[in-house]
Amino acid sequence: MPKVSQDYLEAQRSEILEGARRCFAAHGYEEATVVRLEEATGRSRGAIFHHFPTKLDLFLAVLERDAEREAARWETGSVADVLAGLAAEDPDWATVVVEQSRRRRTDPTFRARWSRRTTLVRSALATLVARERTAARVAPTIPDEVAARFISVVGDGLLLQRAILGEVPHAPEVIALATAALSGGSGPGPVTPSG
Amino acid sequence: MPKVSQDYLEAQRSEILEGARRCFAAHGYEEATVVRLEEATGRSRGAIFHHFPTKLDLFLAVLERDAEREAARWETGSVADVLAGLAAEDPDWATVVVEQSRRRRTDPTFRARWSRRTTLVRSALATLVARERTAARVAPTIPDEVAARFISVVGDGLLLQRAILGEVPHAPEVIALATAALSGGSGPGPVTPSG
Incomplete structure (x- = not known):
């Protein structure tokens, strides 16, 4: 895994939150699957889970x-x-x-x-x-x-x-x-x- | 199937609605399964479906x-x-x-x-x-x-x-x-x- 800057991580976190909000809105909490969250955020599940260990963590952060x-x-x-x-x-x-x-x-x-x-x-x-x-x-x-x-x-x-x-x-x-x-x-x- | 009076059917319908309301409240719409609706209403699925062909019909009637x-x-x-x-x-x-x-x-x-x-x-x-x-x-x-x-x-x-x-x-x-x-x-x- 390449070393990444703190700025990059914060920008990534912010983008994930924006995409996740759209995804939750479109599908509801239960139906916002990992695949859909990947699509909406444009990030891999690895990147998403790096910031938010569970879907609930992600939802609460939004x-x-x-x-x-x-x-x-x-x-x-x-x-x-x-x-x-x-x-x-x-x-x-x-x-x-x-x-x-x-x-x-x-x-x-x-x-x-x-x-x-x-x-x-x-x-x-x-x-x-x-x-x-x-x-x-x-x-x-x-x-x-x-x-x-x-x-x-x-x-x-x-x-x-x-x-x-x-x-x-x-x-x-x-x-x-x-x-x-x-x-x-x-x-x-x-x-x-x-x- | 025994022949039953209209009064009996209406009383039964009313009881099913009361029980179903409690069941939906306790479990939510999705989790209100047929088994749980049977328990809450004290009626068989046959009796319930006689009055309400689907769970959605039952919910809307409540x-x-x-x-x-x-x-x-x-x-x-x-x-x-x-x-x-x-x-x-x-x-x-x-x-x-x-x-x-x-x-x-x-x-x-x-x-x-x-x-x-x-x-x-x-x-x-x-x-x-x-x-x-x-x-x-x-x-x-x-x-x-x-x-x-x-x-x-x-x-x-x-x-x-x-x-x-x-x-x-x-x-x-x-x-x-x-x-x-x-x-x-x-x-x-x-x-x-x-x-």
């Missing part, structure tokens, strides 16, 4: 990189930006993420290994809520943990509809309603008192 | 009955009731429903066969929005289709979190925020203008 990207968006964007990003996610990839939900809840080993992703997302969400509160876009009557949960429920709903429908009808209006709920104000236009 | 129950709740309850029902769904069953999302989007035959459920839910949702509007719980500025989409996004988010987490933290507060957004008012407590 999830983690996604979470890092998402967290980066949350560090700078508004709630509306974050929700719009989820509503525009690749429907196939959204499906794969959604399908792992059973496993995450029922398989303690998998849940533990998913934890880095969970921690990243939770921390980014807390940062987002704090920033939105400073900008007076979260009503003082809404506790941090309720605001964060509301954002994640609406975000998961958008992600699931993206996976099911391929698109979310009226996504901008739905997101505007959600942000209005957080700010404690009404949506655009006149307000009607609740009955 | 989904349809669920949709009928859900629609019945929507005919009488408020948005808050409907959302609370989704947040309290059996997490295992929620997972199975969520997992079929890829298939529904990518398999035209499956999507067509799922259509009765979709039609039931869409119609119930329209009824719900009309009733809530009459009760002044939907702001006049929010079109029907946006209100319906918002409810279904929040509902799907609750269902997905139920599937992933097993419970939805702060569900009542999250639901209160959603209903406040629809009414165009603020949640409980003083209002802060949005920034």
Whole structure:
């Protein structure tokens, strides 16, 4: 085996992650076979397994990189930006993420290994809520943990509809309603008192 | 084969649906084998196949009955009731429903066969929005289709979190925020203008 530079290995790792994400999205986790992963990444199984000892390691690494990207968006964007990003996610990839939900809840080993992703997302969400509160876009009557949960429920709903429908009808209006709920104000236009 | 009454057959059909729902929830669609379906329903494969020629027929019948129950709740309850029902769904069953999302989007035959459920839910949702509007719980500025989409996004988010987490933290507060957004008012407590 020839000696290779660290840069080369990192570039290779990154390419494998990109290809694997497409492969998981196209075929789902179970059907993403070694042969298909080789095709999608353009790398041999030897190269893939060098970086990721098992398919699960590879899948979790893709999830983690996604979470890092998402967290980066949350560090700078508004709630509306974050929700719009989820509503525009690749429907196939959204499906794969959604399908792992059973496993995450029922398989303690998998849940533990998913934890880095969970921690990243939770921390980014807390940062987002704090920033939105400073900008007076979260009503003082809404506790941090309720605001964060509301954002994640609406975000998961958008992600699931993206996976099911391929698109979310009226996504901008739905997101505007959600942000209005957080700010404690009404949506655009006149307000009607609740009955 | 002995001659059996229509009542007996309908009771049997209903029992098979109940058992099958538990079986799908426990094992997922793929792993719900004929042997497991026999165990869960207490019926022979002959009896099961008499009512449902294939496992897919059985699964779709369970989904349809669920949709009928859900629609019945929507005919009488408020948005808050409907959302609370989704947040309290059996997490295992929620997972199975969520997992079929890829298939529904990518398999035209499956999507067509799922259509009765979709039609039931869409119609119930329209009824719900009309009733809530009459009760002044939907702001006049929010079109029907946006209100319906918002409810279904929040509902799907609750269902997905139920599937992933097993419970939805702060569900009542999250639901209160959603209903406040629809009414165009603020949640409980003083209002802060949005920034």
